[in-house]
Amino acid sequence: MTSTVPLRRMGASGLLVSAVGLGCNNFGREGTRTEGIDGTRAVLDAAIDAGVTFLDTADMYGREPGLSETLMGEALQGRRDRVTLATKFGQTRDMGYPPSGSRGSRAYVRRAVEASLTRLRTEWIDLYQLHIPDEATPIEETLDALGDLVREGKVRYIGHSNFTGWQVAEAHFTSLMRHSVPFVSAQNHYSLLARGAEADVLPAVERYGVGFLPFFPLHNGLLTGKFSRDAAPADSRIMRQRPHVYENAPWDALEAYQAFCDERGITMLQATFGWLLARPALASVIAGATSPEQVRANAEAATAWSPTAADLEAIDRIFPPPNGAA
16 A cells, blocks of 8 residues: 555654554553554554554553553564654553652653663654653653653653643743753544543644644544444444443434535545644544554545535534633
């Protein structure tokens, strides 16, 4: 397959990433086709071939913490230079490290990055992200620790995940005042069915030149067109692990969205990617996959349809933005 996935700049930085990214939280996940190395390698092969070269994982992903990184490290041997590798740290202290401070502390950051580099079998991480804010550690200490890693060449860029709008601003101005390495990316929950980030996070990242990365952009598959009010794939993750999301889905809105797609001759997956890629500051749509077919479909959807202003207004009527959104 010839790559059709364009590259985008991560905020105001020099980091370029594929407009469609691959969420790697399914690698090493029990009960999935990517639980082991063969399934992981098949998905990564398809992703690289399709131009989906921005890979996002975390040190806690997998049947046991670290397994996603371990499988990726093995599968990427000999082609590390062909991908942009992102991982995260600090979601949990239960990583087998001896007590060494809070999750954003200098000591914890150092232990976490060395462990990830070992599992990923690489000398550097392209984007190293604080998974959740650490209220026990001053942001100055976390930024200083991450800046050390950048200067040492172990990390190229740094980002954060699950920050609020005010935390995005605080981190930005802290790095300015201290002349330290800044965060270049923000990763938050965001989709047509979860638009809360528009109230504060998206305006903040756009104002301060931070690239935005949505997680769960397809809302566990509800925005792919594979689900309906009366039918759902039995082997899907949502039905295996999160059936309440399906049971409580806003079917009236989803059916109106399907009608919107049918009127334009596009699939729901294509419409969802088109809407996301039209969002201000969005750098890449990070979507999970457990099969090569899913990766290829996501890659093709990236350039299949671009919404007009009228299209965006129609989607807003179906899925209203939050009060106070810009």
